Amino acid sequence: MKFFIEVIDEILDYLVKEDNFMVSSHVNPDGDNIGSSLAMYRFLQKIDKNVEYVLDDEYPSSLEFLRDDSKLVSNKSEIKNYTLIALDSGDYNRICVDENILKNANKIICIDHHHTNSEYADLAYVDVNESSTCQMVFNILTRFDERFGEDIICEKIATPLYTGLVTDTGNFQYSNADASSLIMASNLLDRGAKKEEIIENVFQKNSISYYRILGHVLNNMELVDNKIAVGTVYNKDLEDYDIKYDDIDSITPYTRDIDGVELGIFVKEKEPGVVKLSFRSKSYVDCTQLSRVFGGGGHIRAAGATVLDKTVEQVKELVIKEARKFI
Structure with a gap:
């Protein structure tokens, strides 16, 4: 100060x-x-x-x-x-x-x-x-x-x-x-x-819907090269599990907290054509550098970005390709 x-x-x-x-x-x-x-x-x-x-x-x-x-x-x-x-x-x-x-x-x-x-x-x-x-x-x-x-x-x-x-x-x-x-x-x-x-x-007031969608994300987690973990939520998942888009951000750290994983990525579809990316790293990946590739920003160990006019699958393909460059 x-x-x-x-x-x-x-x-x-x-x-x-x-x-x-x-x-x-x-x-x-x-x-x-x-x-x-x-x-x-x-x-x-x-x-x-x-x-x-x-x-x-x-x-x-x-x-x-x-x-x-x-x-x-x-x-x-x-x-x-x-x-x-x-x-x-x-x-x-x-x-x-x-x-x-x-x-x-x-x-x-x-x-x-x-x-x-x-x-x-x-x-x-x-x-x-x-x-x-x-x-x-x-x-x-x-x-x-x-x-x-x-x-x-x-x-x-x-x-x-x-x-x-x-x-x-x-x-x-x-x-x-x-x-x-x-x-x-x-x-x-x-x-x-x-x-x-x-x-x-x-920390202690999550809805049952939150835990159900958390289970869904964890069940479908993707590992890339054993160093990158990717969790995904589609807009339809929010409807199916009756939960608001703004109430699932705390799922993000689960992608990082897997043994051996350096970089966690949480991909959230807010609505068709609007996909939010959240990044978390453990020790050496600079999340701000990765987020800048997609027009975002944040901190070295935690950053994010929003991608427009692309499907979730397109965004995931792009972000995994870029993330591999940081590992």
Whole structure:
């Protein structure tokens, strides 16, 4: 954090000075996306700013508990002369708001930890070494405490921040979880983060439909050269197992966690002609490089991309061909 104090202070000065804000994040919401957005939204409310949380997508059911009384608007904001704060969004085109909201913003502030950040913002705090965007928001808020002498992180802010931290670190299993992540977790628990509620909702509340489709994916897992595992879900599978597209992302790590496998690939058909790829690696494959082949991005050990106008079979053939080059 010490290397970014100057940019954090620049962002804080701007947030204190300006009055109108919109907060958003990337398409296909996840724990870090929602946790960082809600924490920033509630922080701005606490310092008496006019702010709206805009996200034109569905919440995963496992994260609905975080919303509480927060008002989520879908591209129908009435705020004028606003600054858009894009959290956890490495690319301008993945910000989950209408194009008019993007174009009409006076300024865009980006807070993000993706290696593939495209540097689109007017003011940016991008640190690829942080575990999560939630950890970066935590850095901003603790710096606010230092500068303004106010204990700003309450339970309503601590809980979404802790959620984003545990989801992006795989409950502290992944290599991006370091000492600073554990210190942050301890701090948030002291501030009232509801750990038990988070764990129950995020990790212990899967539907029976989820386990049935998980069994289907595992039963049909493909091994390539004993180093690559590919799991597949078709749009028809979602209908057959009565589950939402956004509720199966947590299947992705199962593709990686097979003994001897270095790279896991999860292929999801959202609808005909729209296929999402998720990549996870263990030790040496750079998932960001693989995802870029398909116009995506992310982190070294976890990345993704969306492929349009191709069938699942066509996408799988292409991705396996490219993935072999990284093994």
